Amino acid sequence: MKRLLVAAAALAATVAAAMPSAAQLNVQRRADLAKAVVLEPGQGAILVGFRRPDAMSAGKSGALSFLRYDPVARDMVLQPRGARRAGDRATYTVTVTSADRRLDMDYALMIVSEGDYVLAGATPGPTKIVDNTFCLGAPTFRVNAGEIVYFGDVTPYLAVKLVDGSRTSAMAWSSHPDDARDALAGHPALAEAFRPAAIRNEATFACAGQTMLAYAVPGAPDLEDAPAPAAPAE
Numbered sequence: 001m002k003r004l005l006v007a008a009a010a011l012a013a014t015v016a017a018a019m020p021s022a023a024q025l026n027v028q029r030r031a032d033l034a035k036a037v038v039l040e041p042g043q044g045a046i047l048v049g050f051r052r053p054d055a056m057s058a059g060k061s062g063a064l065s066f067l068r069y070d071p072v073a074r075d076m077v078l079q080p081r082g083a084r085r086a087g088d089r090a091t092y093t094v095t096v097t098s099a100d101r102r103l104d105m106d107y108a109l110m111i112v113s114e115g116d117y118v119l120a121g122a123t124p125g126p127t128k129i130v131d132n133t134f135c136l137g138a139p140t141f142r143v144n145a146g147e148i149v150y151f152g153d154v155t156p157y158l159a160v161k162l163v164d165g166s167r168t169s170a171m172a173w174s175s176h177p178d179d180a181r182d183a184l185a186g187h188p189a190l191a192e193a194f195r196p197a198a199i200r201n202e203a204t205f206a207c208a209g210q211t212m213l214a215y216a217v218p219g220a221p222d223l224e225d226a227p228a229p230a231a232p233a234e
Contacts, residue, residue: 025083027094031109037187042089044114044143047194049153049180050098050106061101062156062171064122065130066094069140069203071116071223076205089113093120097128098156105153107183109190114145118203119215122171124156133207137214140203140223148194150180152217173217 031037031045039045046066052058068077068091079092091112099106118140121130143149155172162168177196184191202222 025079025088025090025092027091027110027112028097030096030099031111033107033109033184033186037109037111037190039111039146039193042114042145043111044145044147044149045190046094046096046110046112046117046143047148047150047180047184048096048108048110049150049176049183050103050108051153051155051174051176052101052104053155056157056160057155059101060124060156060158061098061126061128062122062124062154063095063097063128063130064154064171065096065120066117067120067205068092069116069118069205071140071200071203074204074223076118076120077115090115095130101126105179105183107180109148109184112143114143116140116142118205119151120205121209122154122215124158124169124171131209132211132213133209134215135205135207135209135212137202137204137216139199139201139215139217139220141197141199146193148184148190149197150175150177150194151197151199153180 050062052060070077077092080088094110094112096108096110119134119138121132121134123130123132141149141151152173152175155174157170157172159167159169175196181191181194184194199217199220200223201216201220202224
């Protein structure tokens, strides 16, 4: 009987490891890169790095969130009422939190449905809760089916002292695509599907929250000045 139970458990683990990673309406869990990761039809992924390159960021945690976005209407796309019961397979919110704060680099791979997304907010700190909104202007990008889209790295700074004596907190963006691709080395299919996000700034959306801010990726064009990335032909 014991051998049967062990065999059944091993079979279940093998099946689970081979199953596609499911996109959800609200994504909060990372894909487990220690196991096989397979995208279902209509799915892609957002890859985010948490980078701690200096003493000020060492040991710091953070969180950021993305929302489904409509670049034509210039607003977020809210989850419809009854979406789950209706079998809706779109992703509407993505919450990305850092893992081991002792690591110099930490990558989070979030399985999502294809579509446009906007950085909704980003907050450093041990609570790993996003308590602001970038509704006054934020970076947006598209994830096509089958793509691993690298948003970039964020570095959490918490109450850092500035030269004028004041203190500030931030989630600083940077891009290191070679490092990010190397993080997928154990998954050749994912590494092959990797591409940096085609980011466009100044994506606005309806504001709701106590701390309303703007966030811009250095060097990225504004949404109104850049052509929309084309979705793949059907």
